[in-house]
Amino acid sequence: MKRTKNTIGKEISLFNLKSEYLLIKHQIDKAISKVLLSGSYSLAIEVENFEKELAAFIGIKYCIGVASGTDALTLALKALDLKKGDGVLLPANVYPSAFGVTLSGVKLQLCDVDPNTLNLSVESLEKVCNKTTKAIITVHLYGNPVNMTEVMAFAKKRKLFVIEDCAQSMGAIFSGKKTGSFGILSCFSFYPTKNLGGYGDGGAILTNSKKLYKRVKSLRMYGEIARYKSNEVGHNSRLDEIQAAILRIKLRYVNRWNEKRRKLAFIYREQLKNLPVKLLKEEQEGKSVYHLFVVYVNRRKALTRYLQKRGILTGIHYPISIHLTEAFKYLKYKRGAFPVSERSNRKILSLPMHPNLRENQVIEICKNIEDFYRSSSTVNS
Numbered sequence: 001m002k003r004t005k006n007t008i009g010k011e012i013s014l015f016n017l018k019s020e021y022l023l024i025k026h027q028i029d030k031a032i033s034k035v036l037l038s039g040s041y042s043l044a045i046e047v048e049n050f051e052k053e054l055a056a057f058i059g060i061k062y063c064i065g066v067a068s069g070t071d072a073l074t075l076a077l078k079a080l081d082l083k084k085g086d087g088v089l090l091p092a093n094v095y096p097s098a099f100g101v102t103l104s105g106v107k108l109q110l111c112d113v114d115p116n117t118l119n120l121s122v123e124s125l126e127k128v129c130n131k132t133t134k135a136i137i138t139v140h141l142y143g144n145p146v147n148m149t150e151v152m153a154f155a156k157k158r159k160l161f162v163i164e165d166c167a168q169s170m171g172a173i174f175s176g177k178k179t180g181s182f183g184i185l186s187c188f189s190f191y192p193t194k195n196l197g198g199y200g201d202g203g204a205i206l207t208n209s210k211k212l213y214k215r216v217k218s219l220r221m222y223g224e225i226a227r228y229k230s231n232e233v234g235h236n237s238r239l240d241e242i243q244a245a246i247l248r249i250k251l252r253y254v255n256r257w258n259e260k261r262r263k264l265a266f267i268y269r270e271q272l273k274n275l276p277v278k279l280l281k282e283e284q285e286g287k288s289v290y291h292l293f294v295v296y297v298n299r300r301k302a303l304t305r306y307l308q309k310r311g312i313l314t315g316i317h318y319p320i321s322i323h324l325t326e327a328f329k330y331l332k333y334k335r336g337a338f339p340v341s342e343r344s345n346r347k348i349l350s351l352p353m354h355p356n357l358r359e360n361q362v363i364e365i366c367k368n369i370e371d372f373y374r375s376s377s378t379v380n381s
């Protein structure tokens with residue numbers, strides 16, 4: 001599609017990973033070179049140090065680096081010894097979490113979400129939780145913490161494990177504590193677009209339990225309890241030294257970059273508040289880190305095209321609910337089973353959000369959204 005420039009004259013992308021790299025290029029290049037010259041490329045000093053530093057950042061005792069966020073979910077569930085047929089609850093709108101959960105062998109049970117936050121709805125948990133349910137996965141979607149007071153109380157009453165999926169919420173806070181410090185285990189992804197993203201794939205599992213730490217560590221490497229001594233068939237899910245070295249540097253910037261995201265989100269909120277766009281709410285005791293800035297919009301397709309023509313690129317996270325995805329049809333949920341999630345798939349739009357986005361670019365994006373609705377209301381009237 002031919003793009004006419006917005007008034008800033010440059011394309012505004014959803015993420016801008018290269019600009020972030022260029023800011024810290026010197027340190028990153030040095031760290032990569034150090035690893036290459038060390039001759040140790042897997043599960044060595046960089047991974048060990050990164051695990052310690054991430055555990056301290058979240059406020060948890062143990063951390064195990066793994067190969068992806070998907071593996072983190074699979075290994076976490078396997079470490080709990082959940083059996084085939086045991087139910088694990090997951091919100092229906094978190095497409096990328098469904099795979100890691102399912103690959104662990106448990107039975108995926110879906111719940112609906114709160115329309116104001118698009119995080120899981122405790123009301124829906126009440127409805128779908130049954131005798132087979134053994135665990136809940138709380139996904140702090142778009143970086144906005146789930147109300148963990150409510151979820152932990154719900155889980156305690158029913159003796160369910162809580163596992164946090166923090167793939168999108170690195171550094172987010174609920175009630176004074178970091179996300180990832182509430183559940184028995186928490187899972188992180190370092191996919192490049194994440195708030196703490198590597199330059200390849202990576203993930204981590206955190207826990208305060210020494211027993212679970214040892215189990216996950218063994219599952220990460222063939223199920224070994226000592227070299228060449230394996231009591232179960234484990235995975236190969238190692239975080240590599242280069243990614244760990246990169247992540248150690250970027251971890252030092254996460255708080256600063258999250259603050260920038262929050263500042264940009266504030267500007268979006270101010271600029272959009274009088275437009276026909278519905279904003280998501282932050283949880284009252286929560287501090288979101290705005291991995292994504294997602295809004296509900298009308299006439300999404302036309303708006304997306306309008307913005308694209310003006311060099312403003314958007315995304316949809318996510319366009320389909322888990323139960324309507326071909327791969328999960330076997331779960332036999334009907335269309336309409338999770339109406340809030342399904343409606344959100346048709347209405348949500350992710351606007352550009354990354355720490356190097358400038359305030360005038362946010363204003364420009366909002367001005368273009370305003371122009372779209374003004375011109376379309378003239379057309380419609």
Ligand SMILES: Cc1ncc(COP(=O)(O)O)c(C=O)c1O
Nearest residue numbers: 068069070096097167189190191
């Ligand atoms: C909420 C959530 N969970 C899990 C994952 C899976 O992580 P990965 O892509 O590192 O396997 C993602 C990544 O997209 C995610 O956003």
